[in-house]
Amino acid sequence: MSTLSRKDVSHLAHLARLAVTDEELDLFAGQLTAVLDAVAQVGKAAVEDVPPTTHAVPMTNVVRQDAARPCLPRDVVLAGAPAAEDGRFRVPRILGEEA
Amino acid sequence: MSIRDGEARASIAGSASDRGAERVRSGAASADITSMDVHQLQAALADGATSVEITQAYLDRIEATDGSFGAYLHVDPEAALARAAEIDAAGARGTGLNGVPIALKDVVVTEGVPTTSGSKILEGWKPPYDATVAARLKAAGTVLLGKTNMDEFAMGSSTENSAYGVTRNPWDPERIPGGSSGGSSAAVAGGLAPWAIGTDTGGSIRQPAAVTGLVGHKPTYGSVSRYGLIAFSSSLDQAGPMARTVLDAALLHEAIGGHDPLDSTSIDAPLPLLAECARRGADGDLSGVTVGVVRELGGDGHTDGYEQGVLDSFTAAVARLESMGAEVREVSCPAFDLALAAYYLIAPSEASSNLARFDGVRYGLRVGDDGSRDLDEVMALTREQGFGPEVKRRIILGTYALSSGYYEAYYGQAQKVRTLISRDFSAAFGTAEDQGVDVLVSPTTPTVAFPLGARLDDPLAMYAADLCTLPASLAGVPAISVPCGLSEGLPVGLQIMAPALADDRCYRVGAALEAALTADRGDRGFLDQLTLPPVQGAAA
Numbered sequence: 179m180s181t182l183s184r185k186d187v188s189h190l191a192h193l194a195r196l197a198v199t200d201e202e203l204d205l206f207a208g209q210l211t212a213v214l215d216a217v218a219q220v221g222k223a224a225v226e227d228v229p230p231t232t233h234a235v236p237m238t239n240v241v242r243q244d245a246a247r248p249c250l251p252r253d254v255v256l257a258g259a260p261a262a263e264d265g266r267f268r269v270p271r272i273l274g275e276e277a
Numbered sequence: 278m279s280i281r282d283g284e285a286r287a288s289i290a291g292s293a294s295d296r297g298a299e300r301v302r303s304g305a306a307s308a309d310i311t312s313m314d315v316h317q318l319q320a321a322l323a324d325g326a327t328s329v330e331i332t333q334a335y336l337d338r339i340e341a342t343d344g345s346f347g348a349y350l351h352v353d354p355e356a357a358l359a360r361a362a363e364i365d366a367a368g369a370r371g372t373g374l375n376g377v378p379i380a381l382k383d384v385v386v387t388e389g390v391p392t393t394s395g396s397k398i399l400e401g402w403k404p405p406y407d408a409t410v411a412a413r414l415k416a417a418g419t420v421l422l423g424k425t426n427m428d429e430f431a432m433g434s435s436t437e438n439s440a441y442g443v444t445r446n447p448w449d450p451e452r453i454p455g456g457s458s459g460g461s462s463a464a465v466a467g468g469l470a471p472w473a474i475g476t477d478t479g480g481s482i483r484q485p486a487a488v489t490g491l492v493g494h495k496p497t498y499g500s501v502s503r504y505g506l507i508a509f510s511s512s513l514d515q516a517g518p519m520a521r522t523v524l525d526a527a528l529l530h531e532a533i534g535g536h537d538p539l540d541s542t543s544i545d546a547p548l549p550l551l552a553e554c555a556r557r558g559a560d561g562d563l564s565g566v567t568v569g570v571v572r573e574l575g576g577d578g579h580t581d582g583y584e585q586g587v588l589d590s591f592t593a594a595v596a597r598l599e600s601m602g603a604e605v606r607e608v609s610c611p612a613f614d615l616a617l618a619a620y621y622l623i624a625p626s627e628a629s630s631n632l633a634r635f636d637g638v639r640y641g642l643r644v645g646d647d648g649s650r651d652l653d654e655v656m657a658l659t660r661e662q663g664f665g666p667e668v669k670r671r672i673i674l675g676t677y678a679l680s681s682g683y684y685e686a687y688y689g690q691a692q693k694v695r696t697l698i699s700r701d702f703s704a705a706f707g708t709a710e711d712q713g714v715d716v717l718v719s720p721t722t723p724t725v726a727f728p729l730g731a732r733l734d735d736p737l738a739m740y741a742a743d744l745c746t747l748p749a750s751l752a753g754v755p756a757i758s759v760p761c762g763l764s765e766g767l768p769v770g771l772q773i774m775a776p777a778l779a780d781d782r783c784y785r786v787g788a789a790l791e792a793a794l795t796a797d798r799g800d801r802g803f804l805d806q807l808t809l810p811p812v813q814g815a816a817a
Contacts, residue, residue: 186677193676196657198661205666206670206673210670217674220619220691225697230695231696231699232512233542234499235777250406255639260643261643270650
């Protein structure tokens, strides 16, 4: 049986850019271990030579005419942003102070 | 906390100038309107009722009773009445869906109308465009009553995972209305909307419809555009109708369905004639139709977790299908036993990827951006405070299932099981040479609506509510839930599944069952058995 420790959950949360509290780590480690145990049942299926299904509908690439179409006005889009500046999304700094 | 637009209540209508309006202002007539199905509303509109007075009747009921149901997240009476007046003035009412009110699940983006997907991370966001579903309903002349509550990002089976509070089941306010489209189900069952749009990823239309006594249909994957639905699990998500009757569901499905160039997974094929099939089905002749009862969904040896009352209602309904001429036989779909395991790997995996877009940059919440933190920290804090526990659990589970070293054992294996489930459907439905069944049936849910809070701390128990609805989702085939009886005074749903693009079969068989059970009971429809609170002091 697979288990997810607090440390595992903390690592996975970091990979997903998700801060988690200590209480959440305690709660999720137990709950996710139980869920993982249940979903691990997929391993019981005999699937040699069975191809995976990524999509229920056969997918082919869809192309359209390469013609310009109107898009949303910049100010309308930026109106929904948490921060904007000079007609752009404003983001927190990406590089460290020294960079 | 409520984000309801509140105070501009309905007396601003300016509708008093319309003679018809006075006629329906009394509480009794207003109750009449809100217990009509859409087919009847269309007739009333053709007969001289105005969209303003119909819209007003729903707004009155919302104002009077939604405080106790919590079906809506956002209602703008002024906008709804202005829109209704516009339809009335255009002289279009009485044709098609012109002037018919509707509610949309809050996962459907609506231009200029707040859309949250049940999440704090989108609180206050007003989308800059309409989803194709919303645009088509607008073009058809419907009147938007409001946006309905839902489990956050459609993750849940009870609507208790909403960041904005619970929704209560009109059949019993201490019970769940199903989920994730529980605001839509409560709104329609409670007479707060004549019909509504839901979305279904693993059962989120069918399960809430079943536990509130409604008809709910999940269309063939790719037959209703996903453009503008806030994505949860892209290979599974489908929008569809929730309504009082099978015919209404078919009418709504026709209004939203069909190819959309803005959705690359949209199927470029005409919709089958759905409303016509619903009407034909109501004739009650099912001779020549073969119905397969899925053993793995509540049949012999597979009854764990199923309530006896649900199984009894289901069995009686199947016998009723047989009495209308259907040939009934049991069918085995062994891979369905693994549907829950496969779904709860595939859906969280896709969700962990889809929800990466909520990064505090382009829309919604941003937390901790005080100059002391870098982008990664702001992103993590924003997501910590913006997402609820179920969303976090699924992001973490999905991240695990997709991570190197585990991918093949979990996600890859689940995708292969998905193939086995599709093969079970194909085998059951047969081929031109090897005749199979026309439709498969099962209970829609293993139990009736469970009490609020009963499964909130036990994710696996919550997931079990989707046991019967997951196979059709994974295979992309259409499935409808139709009320088939009561157990302990609460609604039970029967699920009808059909091959891809044969949604018309769901409507035909569903309408036959609905007509037969309505005739057996001698009422106007299943919801006649539900007593709703009166609307007192409706706008004068």
